[in-house]
Amino acid sequence: MADPLVDISNPEQLAAEIARLRGEIARLESKVQQLDQLAHLDPLIGLPNRRGFMRQLEALIARVQRYGDHGAMLFVDVDGLKSINDQHGHQAGDEALIRVSEMLVSGVRSGDCVARLGGDEFGIILEHADEAIAAETAARLVERIAACEFTHEGAPLPLSVAIGVGIIAADDDAETIMDRADEAMYRKKSAAA
Known part of the structure; x- marks a missing residue:
């Protein structure tokens, strides 16, 4: 000093x-x-956490409002994570989350944002995406994750996700979009059950 x-x-x-x-x-x-x-940032997987995601979602909403851009949010729920944790331990659950996050990141464009919202939930912000692009991306990610070969200590563990789509409208706020995408995800889960 x-x-x-x-x-x-x-x-x-x-x-x-x-x-x-x-x-x-x-x-x-x-x-x-x-x-x-x-x-x-989420400390486990190194992607944005809910706070980081909300910051980016609010920035996209502002661009939609100001410039008329298109955008969508995907709400991703990992199926059966509690079962993996209960039967194989939390290390297996963490590895499953890491694997899902890697597949989500590699399955979208580099300008899109993938974040861990908490627990077994992820959010994806798709820039310049209309409803058709968002639905196609969600379907492709669901298939990709279901087809992956994930093992923990030599035991194959199936992975699957349910994804809901929320299209961003100019009068939306971040919570409204998250709620819309979350509700769409629960409808997908209910339809699959």
Whole structure:
């Protein structure tokens, strides 16, 4: 820490104190950026968490409202995760979540956002997507995950998801879209049962 009494009439001392303060500001800005990232990322899978997802969803809503862009949200629920946890342990459940997240990320465009909303639920923001594109993406992801070969300690464990689609309208807010996509997902689950 610098001497609290810097002689401002001494150019060398003043320059040294300014350099020290600039370094301290840069260190603090870096720390704030790290904390912001931690606050918006899921620690298990390294994708945005609900808070990070909501931030991106609100940004897309603003673009829909301002520019008339199209967008959709997919609400993804992993089927049977409690059963996997109960029968094979939480490590298996974590591995299943990681595998599903990898398949979701690799199954959408790089500009789309995949996030873990909590527990066994994921959200996907599809930019520039109308209802047909969103429905096709959801169906493709459901098939892809059902067809994957997931094993834990040599035991094959089936994975499946239910996905609901919520199309973003200009007068929506984030909670309304999440509720719409969540309700659509529950209708899919009920129809499959």
